Amino acid sequence: MTQCEDHEECISTAIERADRICFQKQLKFTDLRKEILRLIWEGHGPQKAYDLLNKLQKTNPSAKPATVYRALDFLIKNGFIHKVASLNAFVGCSHPLKHKECYFLICDDCKNISECCDPNITAAIQATTAQNEFSAKNTTLEISGHCNECLKQI
Amino acid sequence: MTQCEDHEECISTAIERADRICFQKQLKFTDLRKEILRLIWEGHGPQKAYDLLNKLQKTNPSAKPATVYRALDFLIKNGFIHKVASLNAFVGCSHPLKHKECYFLICDDCKNISECCDPNITAAIQATTAQNEFSAKNTTLEISGHCNECLKQI
């Protein structure tokens, strides 16, 4: 699940990517927003808002819930992270800009999340919404269970 | 979305169905659980836990959050309702026993929810999880947008 060979590199790649996109789109990628994005990628799994707050307070003791939630709002709105509704947690997006819809495989054991963005699923969902004459704006697809690595270890 | 010709009948049908299933499965469908299920169906849309608590307190002034959440746990566990993760709300299941997975179309305007349980989506999801060697336990698929009725009214 969401392996990376060199996690430091994986984090900095994500930050640089965001930096680039923000520059192109003229978005303000402030230190605070960058720090929150970094903390999310450091965890490399779904991160809870208040855990992020605790970590942020190590370098920024006066941080408050709103501090974190505002940064999260920015990051979500611009596609750098996703909210995982079934966990009330937040996870870095591996490919911002690439697509609107993201689906997740969530391992209950190792807590890792992988984005699985299958076009077949998207097509099936579109067919169903069309059939129901429903105009979809946002899709939340979160599949929990056990990843292959964890299954092997049993 | 989730229309019903006679809402009183629709509620009582749901209650009777649950009653029957509980009898068959030897589950204790207590007054409290029945009342919560009734309140959920009365709303005929996603109901928030604390709204249910307020309504419950009209007939049961000493009800507490735990009172509601315990009843909700029972109803979810036995398939009579679903939790809508993206809304932190609860909605009655139109066909308990029929299937494990339920997908939702959620109208942002009229707040109605309809279950859309398309086998094609299920198949697409299964194909993807298989391909990722992931053993799925639970699937949350919640599609928000606008239903046809609301689109027409614009």
Place this chain on the structure above:
DNA sequence: TTATGGGGTGTGATATTGTAACGTTGTTGG
């Protein structure tokens, strides 16, 4: 140059959602 307006942040308060823990009651099988 100033003013002015919007975005981002600081800060305190509060709202909303959900659980833990422990005691009591009531049912039920042995």
Place this chain on the structure above:
DNA sequence: CCAACAACGTTACAATATCACACCCCATAA
């Protein structure tokens, strides 16, 4: 009957999230 367990009552609290208002910075127009 009574031991055991499920359901419920009750208190407290934990976890998640938002609001409101003040302040600062800085880009831009007057």
